[in-house]
Amino acid sequence: MIKDYWVIVPAAGIGRRMGADRPKQYLPLLGRPLLSLTLRNILGWSGLAGVVVSLSEQDTYFSHLKEANHPLVHRVIGGAERADSVLSALDFLAQRVSGDTPVLVHDAARPCVSERDIYALLSDNVSSMALLARPACDTIKQSHRVGGETYVEKTVSRENIWLAQTPQRAPLNTLHSCLGKAMEQGVAVTDEASALELFGHSLQLVTGDSDNIKVTHPADIVIAETILRLRYSPTEDKR
Ligand SMILES: Nc1ccn([C@@H]2O[C@H](COP(=O)(O)OP(=O)(O)OP(=O)(O)O)[C@@H](O)[C@H]2O)c(=O)n1
Ligand SMILES: C[C@](O)(CO)[C@H](O)COP(=O)(O)O
Numbered sequence: 001m002i003k004d005y006w007v008i009v010p011a012a013g014i015g016r017r018m019g020a021d022r023p024k025q026y027l028p029l030l031g032r033p034l035l036s037l038t039l040r041n042i043l044g045w046s047g048l049a050g051v052v053v054s055l056s057e058q059d060t061y062f063s064h065l066k067e068a069n070h071p072l073v074h075r076v077i078g079g080a081e082r083a084d085s086v087l088s089a090l091d092f093l094a095q096r097v098s099g100d101t102p103v104l105v106h107d108a109a110r111p112c113v114s115e116r117d118i119y120a121l122l123s124d125n126v127s128s129m130a131l132l133a134r135p136a137c138d139t140i141k142q143s144h145r146v147g148g149e150t151y152v153e154k155t156v157s158r159e160n161i162w163l164a165q166t167p168q169r170a171p172l173n174t175l176h177s178c179l180g181k182a183m184e185q186g187v188a189v190t191d192e193a194s195a196l197e198l199f200g201h202s203l204q205l206v207t208g209d210s211d212n213i214k215v216t217h218p219a220d221i222v223i224a225e226t227i228l229r230l231r232y233s234p235t236e237d238k239r
Contacts, residue, residue, distance in 0.1 A: 001122045003047035003100050007167070008089040011035055012056040012078025017216050024215060025108040026061040027226050029223035034215060037111040037228065039067040043116050049101070052092055053108075054085035083179060083189050090176040099173030102128065105192050106167040112227045113167070113212045121169055121206050130200055131168035131193050132208030136161040165208045168192040170200035174201065 015024030024034040035053075042051055050072045057077050067073055074091045078085030083112065086105055093103065093231050104121070117132055140156040168191055175192055182195040189195045193203050211227045213220055 001047060001119060001124060005047060005102035005122070005169075006049050006050045006093055006102055006172070007042050007045075007051045008093075008103060008105045009035075009038065009040075009042070009051060009053045009108050010082050010085040010088055010089070010105065011062075012054045012059070012077060012085040012154075013082065013109070016055070018218060020218075022057075022061065023056070027214075027221060029111065029221060030228055033061070033065060034224075035062070035108050036113055037066045038106070038108050038225055039065070039070075039073065041069060041111060041113065042106065043067065043072065043121075045115070047122065049097075050074060052076055052089040054089050080184065081188075083195070086192065087176075087183060089196065090172065090179065093172055094176050097172065099171065099176075101172045102139050102169060103172045103175055104167035105175075107214055109215045110166055110212055111215065111233075112224055113230075114209055115164075117208045118167070118213060120208075121167060126169075127202070127204035128208060129170045129193075129196055130204040130206050131175070131191070132165040132212060133162040133182045133205045134165065134208060134210060136163055162205055163213075164191050164193060166191070167230055168203075170196060170201075210230050 018024040020027055028034045029037055042066050047218045052074045054076050055078055062068055071093060078088055121130060121132055136158040140161060141157045142153040142156050143150050144153045170192060178199045179195040182189050186229050187198060195202055212225060217225050
């Protein structure tokens, strides 16, 4: 398993789809802020060198988290889009660690990723550029709009269709340069793999669990709480 890797946690979003009174990463899950649970999870991964959390400039919540002053946790100011927030953390790392350092980018909003999936992604047998993902299991429809309504254009074969999760893994210098160039070119990249693909890199897909959900809508809070309740005992919750 690889060691001495860094994890970037983009956590500068506003959680518009959640529609809560604060950014979703600070909503309580099992009585603890979502971002605190995500960081607790990451800080337990073996071989971790450090974590860089990208925060909104207006963030007033982070400093109250248990993990805020952990020696392995660093913070940077994020940007308007997820990619800006990731790039800001990559800029921070590029000034401090060697260019071949493995970097994992993991959404703050995915508190449930399992240790088993992380160790699969970090395995020596896996390519240095890889991501957790799930094969699509529903029937896939392509749509078009007519008069303000949405209609089926066609059914797309789900063979070879995967749903990207995080973490996504790449060497620091490769990801830094690809993401930087993609943004200079004005390409909208919603994950790290897209930026790497754009410049011809081949990424390995590592099958992740379906419980690595991205907390996006209100109902996801209940689902994530259920997953976490099943996984952690009350004693472990004190960490
Ligand atoms: N400018 C942004 C936008 C998003 N993120 C982070 O990227 C992750 C995935 O984004 P998403 O789940 O879409 O979060 P939000 O952008 O906050 O949600 P929404 O799109 O509903 O506003 C989240 O951890 C979010 O905090 C970020 O760091 N900086
Ligand atoms: C990175 C990601 O979580 C992979 O599924 C996703 O692309 C983030 O997308 P969003 O538009 O920020 O929700």
